[in-house]
Amino acid sequence: MKNRVLLMVIISALLLSIIIPACTATKADVIKIGVSGPMKFLEGQHHWIGATMARDEINAAGGVSLNGKKYQIELIKSDNNEILSPTDATASMERLITVDKPDFIMGGFRTESVFPMQDVAMKYKKIFFNCGAATRALQAKVETDYDKYKYFFKITPYNEYFLVTSDYKMLGMVAAKMAKDLGLKEKLRVAIVAEKLTWADAMVKSAQETLPKLGMEVTGVWRPSDTATDVNAELTAIAATNPHIIFPTFSGPVGVTFGKQAGELQIPAAIVGIVVEAQKKGYWEATGGKGNYIMTLNTYAKGVKITDKTIPFFEGVEKATGEYPAYTAATYDAMYIIKEVVEKAQSLDPDTLVPLLEKIEYTGSAGLIKYYQAGPDTKAPACVHDIQYGPGLVTGIGTQWQDGQLKGxxxxxxxxSGGWENIDYPGIVPYVISPAVVNKYKAK
Structure with missing residues (x-):
């Protein structure tokens, strides 16, 4: 009996000696990536879907080659509640890093929350890919304190100064079309309306200074809350200034309120700017069709090919979620950039990877991702570790709701000009002037 028990103990010990190292090796051959976003909101959900799509593709293709081994990617989902609470976002980032111990982090959306999230990640020297907050001041920290903030890189969107530059280019196109099709010769009047958030402040200031230089008259500025459920007072005041164009800057749910109520009031003005809610597939239904003819800066448009990756990526997100991809789904590109630099460096060490990231030239779902470099050639509004903007790089897409369909x-x-006039993305269709605007000005 004793001999049988002893034999069983020896066999068990031998089995454990085989199994435990095997399990340990499997556990070690993993690259952990934290995805930190507002997971109860579409922006965070698309952080997650972009990352999971890339993870599944990379893992199915064999993973990441590192030091003679194939590493699988493991994602850690972190709901940081950043839209509602910067305090929650900060605590969530601390917990993600200290408890889950990721090798990389991506995500972020609301500027007010990304600032403290950034500081936590930099404290632990974690490479953090910003996939949602535009504000240039976040990237400017890399310039002012490189040794501390060099681990912070932008994936999307380009900063607010380039965002508003794209707005001006869209405004210019619409103004030219209105002048040509409606015979307008007068100076165009523009009403500025923007949510009262940090990221929009610089855009409003820029618009007030720039629009007159473009030959347009600013009729006024209105700043409702990003969560306002009634903007009738603002819209009525705007209508009273008789604008040709309303220039919105909205990232929050006020974009739905604005679109619905502007449609109900039937203000005879073109609406051109940034309305993040209008980028969503459900915007038509959410506004009861009242958001027709609204034009918003976007990252993707159904059927529009920016690169060879754009349409497969767009269709993949739509199939998985039933939604059009939000710009935050560019976590997809961040995942492939991680794979590329890790395989090139054959290392997960952040200080080894930073110089390679700074020189990356990666053709992603929305264009060619390259970073502005430190040095005299990088002048504001460009910023170190921000994505380069312009033809042949990342441009963005202007989309317009046209009778229930969101068109590029x-x-x-x-x-x-400057190369923009030569851009010819397959799938782009003509901008449509709303019947209300046509009826008001065509008769003159």
Whole structure:
């Protein structure tokens, strides 16, 4: 009996000696990536879907080659509640890093929350890919304190100064089309309306200074809350200034309120700017069709090919979620960039990877991702570790709701200058002037 028990103990010990190292090796051959976003909101959900799509593709293709081994990617989902609470976002980032111990982090959306999230990640020297917050001041920290903030890189969107530059280019196209099709010769009047958030402040200031230089008259500025459920007072005041164009800057749910109520009031003005809610597939239904003819800066448009990766990526997100991809789904590109630099460096060490990231040239779902470099050639509004902007790089897409369908309408061949007039993305269609605007001005 004793001999049998002893034999069983020896066999068990031998089995454990085989199994445990095997399990340990499997556990070690993993690259952990934290995805930190507002997971109860579409922006965070698309952080997650972009990352999971890339993870599944990379893992199915064999993973990441590192030091003679194939590593699988493991994602850690972190709901940081950043839209509602910067405090929650900060605590969530601390917990993600200290408890889950990722090798990389990606995500972020609301600027007010990304600032403290950034500081936590930099404290632990974690490479953090910003996939949602535009504000240039986040990237400017890399310039002012490189040793501390060098681990922070932008994936999307380009900063607010380039965002508003794209707005001006869209405005220019619409103004030219209105002048041509409606015979307008007068100075165009523009009403500025923007949510009262940090990222929009610089855009409003820029618009107030720039629009007059473009030959347009600013009729006023209105700043509702990003969560306002009634903007009738603002819209009524805007209508009273008789604008040709309303220039919105909205990232929050006020974009739905604005679109619905502007449609109900039937203000005879073109609406051109940034309405993040209008980028969503459900916007038509959410506004009861009242958001027709609204044009918003976007990252993707159904059927528009920016690169060879754009349409497969767009269709993959739509199939998985039933939604059009939000710009935050560019976590997809961040995942492939990680794979590329890790395989090139044969290392997960952040200090080894930073110089390679700084020189990356990666053709992603929305264009060619390259970073502005430190040095005299990088001048504001460009910023170190921000994505380069312009033709042949990342441009963005202008989309317009046209009778229930969200169409890509900008960049449009023949409009703009400096190379913009030559951009010809397959799938772009003509911008449509709303019947209300046509009826008001065509008769003159």
């Amino acid at each position: 309408v900008w960049p449009a061949k023949g409009y703009g």
